[in-house]
Amino acid sequence: MASNRPAPEAPSLPSQRPSETFAYGGQRVDEGPWEEWNPTADSLRPVRGRHRVAKQRGGLARSSTVLGVGVIAAVGAGGMASANTGKPPVSISLPDLPSVGSLISDDDEVPQEAAPATLSTFGTTADDTAQGTADAGEALRTRIMAQAESQQTQVDTKALAAVEAAAAKAEADAAAQAEQEAEAKAAAAKKKAEEQAAKVAEAARLAELAKQYTLPTSSYTITSTFGQAGSMWSSGYHTGLDFAAPTGTLIKAVHSGTITEAGWAGSYGYRTILTLDDGTELWFCHQSSISVSVGQKVGTGDVIGRVGATGNVTGPHLHLEVHPGGAATGIDPMAWLRDKGLTP
Template identity: 80%
Template sequence: MASNRPAPEAPFVPSQRSSSDTFGYGGHPSDEGPWEEWNPTAESIAPVRGKHRVAKQRGGGGFARSSTVLGVGVIAAFSAGGMASANTGKPPVSISMPDLPSVGSLISDEDSGQDAGPALAGFGSEAPDATDPGGAADAGEALRNRIMAQAESQQTQVADRAQAAAEAAAAKAEAAAVAKAEKQAKAEAAAAKEKAEQAAKEKAEAARLAELAKQYTLPTSSYTLTATFGQAGAYWSSGYHTGLDFAAPTGTLIKAVHSGTITEAGWAGSYGYRTILTLDDGTELWFCHQSSISVSAGQKVSTGDVIGRVGATGNVTGAHLHLEVHPDGAANGIDPMAWLHSKGLNP
C-alpha cells in the first residue's frame, strides 16, 4: 500500500548557542539550530481533489486520529461479519487484528486518494479453512457414503434373511423327507412283520391241520360230490340241501371221521338208516341213507372205524352218503365242507 506524502519541514540551521544555554520558551536547545517560522502553503495543505487527505500527526495526536479511523473500520467490519454470519447461518469466527501502532501506516498523506475500506473490509469476515478447502464437498461425500453404507447394510440384512429363510425351508423340506422316509420304512417294516406273522400263522395252522388230519378222516372213498350245503331245489322238504352228498356204489364202507361215542343208530324216516356220532366237543355227525349199520348206541369208536355202508334208503334218488354236522347238537346244521376243511381234510 502506498503511503501519504510527508509534509514539508522547516529547514534546519545548526545552533550557535553553547551547551550551557538554558532551553526555554521561545528558545531552542544548543545542539539544534534556531527554529524558523513555517508557513504552510496551499500546495502543502490542500487536499487532492477526489481524495481524502489525512495529515500525518506527530506524537499522541496522530495516534488518536488513526485509532479513530481504525475504530470506525473495525465496527464496519464487525457489522459486515455479523451480517454474514446471520445470513449464512455459520458460527462466528475469531478476528485477527493488526498491531495498533502499524495501523497508521495503512493511511498516509502520500496516498490519501485511496479508499481505506478495502483494507479494513476483511476485518470480521469468516476466515476460510485453509486445511479443508473442499469441506462442503467432503461433507456431501461423507453423507453419500453413509447413505450407501446404510443401503448396503439393509441389502445385506435382506439377503441374510432370505438365505436364512431358504436354509430353514430346505431344512424343513429335508426333515419332511426324512420323516416321510422313516414313516415309509416303518410302514414297510410293519407290512413285512405282518406278512411274516401271517406266514408264521399259516405255517402253524398247516402244522395243526396236518396233526388233526392224523386224527380225522373222510367218511368214505371212491365217491363223487353230487350236492352241497344250502343248494336250493324241490327235492328237499326244507327247500334247500342241509348236508353234503358223497355218491358211491351201494355197500361202500362208511368210517368214523373222528373218535367219539355212537349216540343213535337206526331208522330215521326220510333219512333212511342213520347213525349219529357225538364227538368229545359235543359236535354231532349224521351219517344217513345207509344200506346197513355196523355199530350200536353207546359204543365208543376211533378215527377210521367202520360204522356202516353206503345205501339208498329214505328219500333218495340214488345210492349216496348224506353227511350233516350239528355243533353242540343244534337242530340246524352247518356246512360240512367248511368243517372238514377246518380239520385238515379236503373232500
C-alpha cells in the same frame, strides 16, 4: 545508541498502486528526511516496556496507529481490486497485529510471545467454498450409502433366515413323512409276517388234526352241497354233503367217539349217529348196512357201515350231516371238514 530497526511493510495487493506508501521503508516527496529521537518516560508513555520510536517532521510519530491505518487502507484497496476483477466477495478476518512499539526494543531483550493469531479466511475463493460444499455432500452421500447398505444387509439377513427356516421346516416335514412311511412299511411287513406265521401255525394245526380226523369214504364224487335249493328235499334245501360212491363202499368214522344211534330213520334210510367228545353229532345216512351198535366206542378210521341207496334217494351215496352240540339244525359239513384239516 542503536538506531531503530525498520518495521515490516504492510501487506499489499497486486492491483494496488505503488504511488503512496504508508509503511516504513518509503518516503513521500513532500516530506523531509526522518530523524531519530529517544523519548523519555516524561515525554512519552510507553505502550509496552521501553521502546524507541521515530519522530517525524511535522509532529507525526510512527506508531501502531499509523500502521493500522495503512493496513486498513491496503485491505480496502485489495477489496476494491477484488471487486473490480469480478470475483465474488469473500469474508475476511485478520489476526490481532502487535503494535509497532512491541517490534522495536532499545536493547537485546527477547520480545514477549504474541498470542496465536486466529485463523483467517482471507484469500478464500468461491472455488474453495464450492470444494468444501462438494466434500460435505460427498461425506453425506457416503453416510447415506453406508446406512442403505446396512439396511439392505439386515433385509438380506432376514430373508436368508426365512429361507433357512423354510428349508429346515421342509426338511423336518420330509423327515417326518419318511418316518411315517417307514413305520407304515414296517407295520405292513409286520402284519404280513404275522399273517404268514398264522398261516404256518394253522397249517401245522390242521396237519396235526388231519392225523386225528379222516374223510368218511373214498373213491367218491361230491354231487350236492349244503344249502342247495331243490324240491326233492322236504325242507326245500339240502341239509348235508353228498358223497356219491358205488353201493357197498366202506364208511369210516371221521373221528373217535361213541355210537349214539344205529338203525332206520325214514327218508334218511339206514342211519348211524356218531357223537364226538365235544358233543358234535355226525349223521351217516342212506347206508346199505350198519356195522356198529349203540354205545360202541370207535376210533378214527374204523368201519361203521357201507354206502347204499336206502330212503329218499336217486342213487347210491353217503349223505353226511354235522350238528354241533346235538342241535336240530346242522352246519355246512364242507367247512367243518376243512377246519379239521381235511379237503373233501
